[in-house]
Amino acid sequence: MTRPGIVVAGLSARMLAESAQRAGWRVIALDAFGDSDTRRAAACWEPIGNPATLTLDPARTRAALERASGLRGVTGWIAGSGFEACPELLHTGIESLPLIGNSREAYDAVRSPKRFFALLEECGIAFPETHMERPRNPQGWLCKHANATGAWHIHLADATDDCTRNDSSDTYYQRLCSGRSMSALFLATGRSATVLGINEQIVVPHGAHPFVWRGAIGPIPVPPRLEKQVRHAVQTIVAASGLVGLNSLDFLSDGERCIVLEVNARPSATMALHDHGTRAPLLAQHVRACRGELPEIPDAKDRPAPPVHGQLVVFAQGDHIATPAFDAQARRLGWCHDIPVAGSTIAAGTPLCTVSAACAPGTSVNAMRTALTVRAAAIEPLMKVSHERSLAHR
Numbered sequence: 001m002t003r004p005g006i007v008v009a010g011l012s013a014r015m016l017a018e019s020a021q022r023a024g025w026r027v028i029a030l031d032a033f034g035d036s037d038t039r040r041a042a043a044c045w046e047p048i049g050n051p052a053t054l055t056l057d058p059a060r061t062r063a064a065l066e067r068a069s070g071l072r073g074v075t076g077w078i079a080g081s082g083f084e085a086c087p088e089l090l091h092t093g094i095e096s097l098p099l100i101g102n103s104r105e106a107y108d109a110v111r112s113p114k115r116f117f118a119l120l121e122e123c124g125i126a127f128p129e130t131h132m133e134r135p136r137n138p139q140g141w142l143c144k145h146a147n148a149t150g151a152w153h154i155h156l157a158d159a160t161d162d163c164t165r166n167d168s169s170d171t172y173y174q175r176l177c178s179g180r181s182m183s184a185l186f187l188a189t190g191r192s193a194t195v196l197g198i199n200e201q202i203v204v205p206h207g208a209h210p211f212v213w214r215g216a217i218g219p220i221p222v223p224p225r226l227e228k229q230v231r232h233a234v235q236t237i238v239a240a241s242g243l244v245g246l247n248s249l250d251f252l253s254d255g256e257r258c259i260v261l262e263v264n265a266r267p268s269a270t271m272a273l274h275d276h277g278t279r280a281p282l283l284a285q286h287v288r289a290c291r292g293e294l295p296e297i298p299d300a301k302d303r304p305a306p307p308v309h310g311q312l313v314v315f316a317q318g319d320h321i322a323t324p325a326f327d328a329q330a331r332r333l334g335w336c337h338d339i340p341v342a343g344s345t346i347a348a349g350t351p352l353c354t355v356s357a358a359c360a361p362g363t364s365v366n367a368m369r370t371a372l373t374v375r376a377a378a379i380e381p382l383m384k385v386s387h388e389r390s391l392a393h394r
Helices: 014-022 035-041 058-069 088-089 106-113 114-122 224-241 268-273 282-290 324-333 365-378 379-392
Strands: 005-009 026-033 044-047 076-080 141-145 173-174 179-188 193-204 207-219 244-253 257-264 308-315 351-359
Touching: 005 014, 005 058, 005 268, 005 308, 014 035, 014 141, 014 268, 014 282, 035 224, 035 324, 044 058, 044 088, 058 076, 058 088, 058 351, 076 282, 088 106, 106 114, 106 224, 106 244, 106 257, 114 173, 114 257, 179 207, 179 224, 179 268, 179 282, 193 365, 207 268, 207 365, 224 244, 224 257, 244 282, 268 282, 268 308, 308 365, 324 379, 365 379
Parallel strands: 005 026, 005 076, 026 044
Antiparallel strands: 141 173, 179 193, 179 244, 193 207, 207 308, 244 257, 308 351
């Protein structure tokens, strides 16, 4: 009997594919990279974007989804990152391939800046001062675009020509605020929500981009008052927007206050921090939540503290060509992911792979950052040694 099939699509579909595989589905993966671990988790893979520019190709994506709709036993598709730039693909109505995720109305409620920040204001949820027009004095302001992901779209409003162009409906300006960059991963049914965990985001400058998402650490403990605010914000936003499935809330915190920045209306990269243990894989829970079912999660005092997980994107410092030897060695490490398939060209400054770490409950964020940094530093030398060995055996 053929296993039920599911399509996962995005800039990188590796985490979705692995979670779907653990759930027992036959996986069709569509993404820009085609990394070796993505292909191992999938029955088939097809390219739909450009890894150098971190963009999806709308025409190729649409065509790949239409081809997947004709495969036997495929029940639907799940969208990951990258569709922010082409949201029309989320609701194109491909026959026999329903989107397992948010409706157009729910998506627009949190991704349209005007609607989202009006919703927050109406519900009394704190957020940075936000305007749709460029401030007369842009110093101390950020320029953001709602049709992007990974914080690549965030610029200092007074330091780039990118924000002097004509304002569009997806461009908005926010007062620069201090605080820890954090997120909350949650499951929603359109009416209610369950917060799966709170994470600290690793956001750093990269080239000309002052704020780039490089990874995350979680779950992390937070003061009860902050946790209460986060849960209130999530529940209120879900009830007002109708969000379903896996989503994440990005916010800043000074330790006591939750200042909401945005909602990622899709399974986010932080799902890798929580897709462990004995409970059902998160993608299976995503599908059930879209059908109106939330998991029962015991109160924190009734369950042991979970291990702390971390992930960090490694950016290439030089140009590389991936080799079979690097693939094999990276797989043996067990903590290297998004491994480029042999023959792939990785340009300097672009993502090379992702490293992860798991530490005992109570491990500090700083200790986890150190562990991730050490592992990240080992990757580029490993790539060089693998290339040299490959040349020596020719």
